[in-house]
Each structure stands twice: as C-alpha cells, then as structure tokens.
Amino acid sequence: MGTGRQGASPCDRGKEVTVMTIGDMAGFGTLLGIWAHPDDEVHLSAGLMASARDAGQRVVCVTATLGEHGTSDPGQWPPARLAEVRAAELSASLAVIGVSEHHQLGLPDGGCADQPFDAVVDKLAAIIDEVRPDTIVTFGPDGFTGHSDHQTVSHWATEARSRTAPAARLLYATTTAEQIDAWQHVYDRLNVFLADGLPLRIPSSTVDVQLRLGEDLADRKLAALRAQASQTADLIAMLGEDTMRRWCCSTESFIDAESAATNATWGTWRPPGNP
Template sequence: MSGADDRRLLLLHAHPDDETIMTGGTIARYLAEGVDVRVVTFTLGEEGEVIGDEWSRLIADGGADQLGGYRIAELTRALSALTPDGRAPLRPRFLGGAGRWRDSGMAGTPSANHPRALAQGPFDAVVAALVDEIVAFDPQVIVTYDNAGTYGHPDHKTVHEASVAAVPIARERSGRDYVVYESVTEHSALVAGLAAGAGRVPDGWRMPADGELPSYPDDEVTTEIDVAAFGARKAAGLAAHATQVIVAASGTEYALSNNILQPIFGHEHFIQRSPEFAPGEGRGTDLFAPVTRAVVSGATGGAAG
C-alpha cells in the first residue's frame, strides 16, 4: 500500500445501531487514520423496541410503522459522531437502497413472515446486491458477523450467510482477495467490563445473568483493535440511537430496551476468517495487517484467501 488513503474498509451490519454497538470504536479509529470506511446496513430496523414514550407510536406492531425512517436519522447522527472533526460525516448506506429489505424481527414472530423480511429472502437477490456493493467499493478488508449471528437474530445470520456466499463471487469478478473478519466479543473483556460496571448500575438497570451476553473464548479471538481513544465518540454514537440505546452517565456502559448493563469496550475484537489466521503470528492489532504483509511479500491483489 502506498498510504492510508489507499485503504478501504467495508463493514456489514443488519440494523441501525449494530454498527456502533459492535464496531463503533473501530469505525472512528480508521476514519481518524484517513481510511475510506463504508458501513452498509441491510435493513432499517423497523422491528426495534422503542425506549421511552416520545417515539413509541412509531413502532411496527400496532403503531404507525414509521420507526425505520426515523432510525435512518439516528444512524446518520451516529455516523457523524464517529467521524473526526473537519472531515465530511460518514453517510448511511443501505444494501439495495433504503427500504429494500425489512427487519425480520426475532424468529417465530409475525414480522418474520413479512414479504420483504431480510431473512425470508430471496437470498440470491441479497447476495447479488452485496456482490455489487463489494465490487464497486473494492475494499481490502470486510467485517461481518459470526455464524451465530452474534446473538441468534435471523437478520444477523443472514448478513453472515450472505457474506460467505458473496465474497467468493466478488473475488472472482474483481480479481481481489479480501481479508474477512467476524466481529465478536472477547470473554475476558466482557467479564472485566461487567466487573468494572457492577458498582455503578443505574436505577432500573440490572447486571446480566451468567452466559446471558454472548462472547468468545479468548483463544479464538485473532485480532484486537485498541479504540480507547475513541470511547467518547463511541458513547456519542450510541446515544444517537436513542430509540434503542441508553448510555449511562459514566459513558462507559449502555443498555438496550431490556435494561441489561453492557460495557463500552476500550478494545474491539475480531476473528480473522480469510485468509486463514496463523496463530504463530500472535494476536493482530490492525485489520489491515494481512494486506500489508501480502504487499511486502510481493503478492498482488491483496491477501490470499
């Protein structure tokens, strides 16, 4: 690579707020470094549970069914909060255009049978739209979800499955090999974050039960991005999603509508899926490190995968 301006990072997320919850610090850090970052969101999050009364009638079930449109504004504010001062704010981008696919809600709910529900497909159309997005942007690095869809949400699973299907097709079309990561939570980081937050649980919140929040064993995590310097930006991004997220006064914890305390991590964690991670290299600290190694070794088109 000839410089930071040559780096392109594509992050794939299911609903507005996922980008900040899971990768907000990473987005802020790489934007600050001058990387060309693109966040593609697959749905508008129409089935989200609204916190508070002000916007409660926007919900889909028995309401105005206008929440998705409102959440575009929240995502716009969140991405702006993650963008460094003096740079044009990162803008929302939706797979296939805003509103093409709808938030499926949780498995077994009526919303899962909506004709535009993401998890109902047609899957080939989702994959084709994602291939077009990847080829047009031409990133070296792609961030997606694990095969559990983080916590089992059908849309998160679809994002993962579509990524698995789309990347090889995009590779064939573009001639580029992509470095692919899955965004995860490290177990020890979760334990430490919860221990730190246990003494400052806001009224009405609760600590999670054992195993209630998903995490991965430390030895499965391949890459750790230090985002401590961007904690305030991540907290601001979370606060921008006010229908979905409450940020504690400490700025170091947040909760969703279930009022379960969750840490705002100073490091964000990933599992490198392609190219295959070599354990002997030690845990990575830069998503672009495999790209840099490939260039130094004289490879063409990025990292092997």
C-alpha cells in the same frame, strides 16, 4: 491504545494482532461494514471505523434493515415512524465517527432469513464490486447475539465476498472470554445473547484483531451510540454513562473468517409470532 505488539500490522495473519496506532490502520485499506440493523455497526465496530477514517481511509457501511420493529411499544412507535427515526439516527451516528458513505438495502426487520438468498447476495456483490474493499467486517456465523437477521447477514456477506472479492480480508466481530468474564453482571441484566452456545468465549490470545480504544475514541463511540437514542437512551440510563463507556466502548475484537468456527449449529432467535 492499550498494550500489545507495538506497530504490528493488521494484515499479519498471525495471532495476537492489536491495533495500536493510526499508522497501523493502513493495513486495513478500504473498509466495508455489512450489518443488519442501525446501531449494530456502532456497537461492534465504531472504534475500528473511526480509526480508519482518522487515518484517511475510505469506510463504507451497509445496513440491511431500518430496525423498524426495534421497540417494546409499537403503539407509540409504529414501524413506518420508527424506521424514519432510526434512519436519521444512523446518519447522525455515522457522522460522529466520520463515515459518510452508506447503503441501505431496505429489507424487512426480522425477515432477513425469508429473503431470496441469491438476490440479496447479488446486491451485496454489486456494492463490493463498486467499493473494492480491502477489509470486510460483519457478524460471525453465530450472529454475535444469535439474532436470525444477524446470522443471515453474516451468511450473505461471506458468500458475496467469496463470489466477488475473495482476496479481501473478512473479519467477524466476536467476544472474548476475558470480556465476558469482566462484564457477565451486565449481560445477566440485559439478556443480550439469544441463542444456545452464546456468547462466544474466544481467548484474547487467539483473536486476530483487538482494538483497545483510548479515552478520546471511547468518548466518540459513546457519542455515536447516544445518537441512536431510540435504542440506547434507556440502556445508558440504566447502566450509567461510566459503565456504558467501560463495557461497550473500551475494546473491539475480531477474528478472521478463516479462523472462525463454521461447523457449529447455532440456535436462532426469532421474534414472537414468527415461525
């Protein structure tokens, strides 16, 4: 899987740690992903989850909402209908990468920031206490794209880990300067990043985990993305399968929470109509 420090352990807290082989995954132990909407987990960590499962490790996924407002055509896809579709898509997508343990918090799409903070953190803390993860993966404080649900989930996950499992490694999904430079033409078409100061441009030399997906793993990630067709079919059709694979399914980057910038004031996106 690409180049880097062959055989470097992901638990080495030094920089330039690159996951190279299935054997390297042992350092991650039990993996818990905490995300906002169906498809967040696949876009940002499908390769990591699949590699862990291939290595025989436990992987658990938490999703805060069902993304029931994730459509430009609410007449065709009213929230209740889309929620059912996206729940089924998420199950199928996780099955592609071998993940069968999933928790759904049932919170309103676009409304995470309005939920009682301590009550949600308590729910996540209970899941963490049951799973006992060695590694937790989620968004950084920036929310990756600046979506308010993403930022809120990051805050919840970070606090729940602090209260319940402070020894667990906490990884934030991020973007590197090299990735952004290589694919700026795609991001310009998609308008993915919705807040000031984004996308993050972390030098590859300073990320803590960088997973370079080989062809087989990239194909599995693409298949998992395809399974969430309500969100990805138009994107894949627009970009083409080859571009989608090379852009979205080639590299996943993460930074330790202790290494991440925590003092930045990020702009926060909210959907039209929300204050």
